[in-house]
Amino acid sequence: MSNTANSIIHFSTHENFTSRLVLATLSGKSIKISNIRSDSLNPGLEDYEISFLRLLESITNGSVIEISYTGTSLIYRPGLITGGSFTHNCPTNKSISYFIIPMLLLAPFSKKKFSIIFNGLTSMKGEVGLDFIKWGFIPLMDKFGIKDVELHTLKRGSYPNAGGEVHLLVNSLIAQPITIHMLEIPNISSIRGIAWCTRVSPSVVNRLVDSSRQVLRNTGCEVNITTDVWRGENSGKSPGFGLTLFTESKKSQLRYIIDDVASSGETPEDLAESLSYQFLEIIENSAAIPRFLLDMAFIFMVIGKEDIGRFIINKNQIDNHLVQLLRDIKTMFNTEFYFQEDDQYDDVLIATCKGVGFNNASKKIS
Amino acid sequence: LNNIQVKKTWDINKLIYMNNIEPKDVISRWRQEDDLDEENMEPSDEDEEEDFFTKKEEKNIQEVNDKAKLSLEQLKEKWSSDSNSLLKLKKRFFLSAKQRIQLEKDAA
Numbered sequence: 278m279s280n281t282a283n284s285i286i287h288f289s290t291h292e293n294f295t296s297r298l299v300l301a302t303l304s305g306k307s308i309k310i311s312n313i314r315s316d317s318l319n320p321g322l323e324d325y326e327i328s329f330l331r332l333l334e335s336i337t338n339g340s341v342i343e344i345s346y347t348g349t350s351l352i353y354r355p356g357l358i359t360g361g362s363f364t365h366n367c368p369t370n371k372s373i374s375y376f377i378i379p380m381l382l383l384a385p386f387s388k389k390k391f392s393i394i395f396n397g398l399t400s401m402k403g404e405v406g407l408d409f410i411k412w413g414f415i416p417l418m419d420k421f422g423i424k425d426v427e428l429h430t431l432k433r434g435s436y437p438n439a440g441g442e443v444h445l446l447v448n449s450l451i452a453q454p455i456t457i458h459m460l461e462i463p464n465i466s467s468i469r470g471i472a473w474c475t476r477v478s479p480s481v482v483n484r485l486v487d488s489s490r491q492v493l494r495n496t497g498c499e500v501n502i503t504t505d506v507w508r509g510e511n512s513g514k515s516p517g518f519g520l521t522l523f524t525e526s527k528k529s530q531l532r533y534i535i536d537d538v539a540s541s542g543e544t545p546e547d548l549a550e551s552l553s554y555q556f557l558e559i560i561e562n563s564a565a566i567p568r569f570l571l572d573m574a575f576i577f578m579v580i581g582k583e584d585i586g587r588f589i590i591n592k593n594q595i596d597n598h599l600v601q602l603l604r605d606i607k608t609m610f611n612t613e614f615y616f617q618e619d620d621q622y623d624d625v626l627i628a629t630c631k632g633v634g635f636n637n638a639s640k641k642i643s
Numbered sequence: 644l645n646n647i648q649v650k651k652t653w654d655i656n657k658l659i660y661m662n663n664i665e666p667k668d669v670i671s672r673w674r675q676e677d678d679l680d681e682e683n684m685e686p687s688d689e690d691e692e693e694d695f696f697t698k699k700e701e702k703n704i705q706e707v708n709d710k711a712k713l714s715l716e717q718l719k720e721k722w723s724s725d726s727n728s729l730l731k732l733k734k735r736f737f738l739s740a741k742q743r744i745q746l747e748k749d750a751a
Contacts, residue, residue, distance in 0.1 A: 363698040417742045495724045527737070554718035561732055593657065594675070597666035603659050604666075616655050626655075 285309050285352065286608055289468045294326055294599055296572060298333060300609040302355040302383055303580055303635065308609075311350035315613040319347025325371035332365050332376055336383065336391070358446075360387035363515025367397030369439040372637075377428070377445055381414055381575055384424045384447035387639045390449040399433045399441035400519050400538040405569065407433075407443060408471045408521035413534040417570050419530060421454035421577045423447075433475045433507045436538070452637045454577040456584040459565045462622060465531040468493055468556075470502035472549075474518035479506045481518050484545035489520060494555035520549055521558045533560045533567055564589040564625050570602070574604055579612050581632030588628045589619065595626075 288297055289312045301308045314320050322330075322344065330342050330351075339356025367373050375396045384391040400406040402515040405413070415426045425448035434441025482504040493500045502522075505514075519538035526532075537552045538547070560568050564587055566574060571594060578586045595616075603614055610633050616626040658669045713721065721728050738746070 462735065464737050465735055492722070495722065495729060496736060497733060497738075499739060499741065551715050551718075554715065554722055555724050557729075557732065558713070558718070560735070561728065564672060594669065597670055600659050600666035600669050604662060613656075613660060 286309065287447055288525045288605070288608075289455065290314075291322075291616070293598075293605060295329060295375070296576070296602060297605055297609075298329070298353060299379045299382045300576070300605060302333065302337065302358060303386065303576075304353055306609060307352065307354040307570065307608070309350065309352045312626045313351070322351070322390075322637060325368045325375065327595060328365075328371075329366050329376060329592055332380070334379070335363060335365070336360055336387070336393075340345045358383050358385065358387040359492050360389040361464050362390075362392035363380065364394040368466050368609050371398065372401035372406070373399060373441065373443060374405045374410060375476075376459065376572070377410060377412065377443070378405075380445060381410075381426065381447070381585070382573060383394045384426075384445075385418070385449060385451050386580075386635075387447075387479070391445060394431075395441075395443045395445065396439075397434065397441055398429070398436055398439040399443060399513070401541050406519060406521060406536050406538065408473070409534055409536045409569075412471075412523045412532055412565070413570055413583050414479050414573060415571060416530045416532060417566060418577075418631065420459075420529075421457060421574075421581075422451060423449055423454065425449045432511045432513055433473065434513030435475050435515040438514035440513035440515070450637070453632070453635050454581045455586060456586045457578065457580050459529075459531075459576075459588045460619075460621075460627065462530075462564055462625075463526040463531065464587065465498060465524045465533070465560070466527050467499040467501060467525045468522065469497070470520060470522040471505055471523055472502055472518070472520045473505040473514035474600060476515075476516040477505045477518055479504075481545050482506055485518065485520050485549045488546045489522065489551035489553045492550055493522075493556070496557070504635055518545060518548075520552055523554065524560065531566050533563055533571075535567065535628065542602045550562045551620060554602045562591050562593045564594070564622070568599075570598070571599065575599075575602065575606065575628070576612070578628075578630045579610050579633060580635035582633035585629055585631050585633050588630075589622075590616075590626055592624050592626055 279588060284308055285306045287307060288310045288606055291313045324621060334340055334342060336358060337356040338359040343352040367376055376395060406465045412430055418426055427446040429444040432440060432442040432529055471491065472482040486502045486504060489502060490500050494503045517538060518522040519536060521536035523532040523534035535552060535556045537548060539548050565588065574588055578588060612630060612633055615629055616630050619625045619627050652674050655673050658673055
């Protein structure tokens, strides 16, 4: 016991809050996070961060979380990931994707299967929505050998009154992710999308589709956007609409993907037009996957088998958040990524990393 | 000759794990925007004071979503129907059978 106290790893500020806790849980190392908004007018942990800690406590066995009196620092000693089935009520000022994405990183390495029902906000400006998880994160997990991940939307709930309900099911329990070699930029065979709305006139989704097609027509590629209109009980408590765009390719199940939801006063035309242009930007500035999915890919690469994994990225995708993540990974797992130039493509780097040979601790016992 | 600036090219692999450099500066040094940065840094006596008083809350953490920095007008121009960017991007799309037949017809 005495040496565990010495081996606490220190982090500062609320930056990368969920990914640090996820890395701690995976590595089994205790962490201390201090200076959480210590110079803010509203210091300490936010309610959604507390809610996340609660969720973490429910899916693990033996975790200890100590929060200081002011809430500006916390100590987390991770237990075993046990999973289970229960309901988690999320605060309505944060999208449920904030809770689901970290769960996706932990669930495959659990003792029991994950079956969690999340209640809360299914879409929010600046955060990814449900369709993004379905068509972006889940195919990426599949690539790493994690199959049978399902996300069922029972009710959608738009900002601000929420009322959404989502069922996350992770059926495959594996020892570690498989080593990945993603060295080619896949060609795009078609562009697809989903336009959804809750508690507004169904014509809104058609307006989204039309405006988006107008922009994407220039690519000469087949564009196929489906509509998803939610009515009555299942459409939550607030009006809202949004659009998810993604590509389809024949060789790879990975997709370039982007989504957005309307803020108040935004017309469907404005939203769809600007999102479609940004979608083209995303395709231009991504190699294998868009930036938002990279965090998950890198974490899975680190905890893979003791073999060198390779993943192609665009140079523009290296930003300060990624640098911070790589540093956090190094502090927790003592593994470095190495980036090398690629002779096949311009503006591209190959991220290589040796897996730490992580073993699903929960599985060995069962 | 004075115009030739000797810039140190940084190896991204070293930069990433130099913990004494802020992640933000890692990116600017790597992209070789650092000379601009330093100019801004030098006369910063007042700036520092201002920094001291402004709360650092602005960082907007978690927003990693790939948001484009260009305005809508710039984007429209960049991706107009016969722009270079679009032509370049088109190479990454498969053509459907119908489109290929059309192309052959056009060529003939």
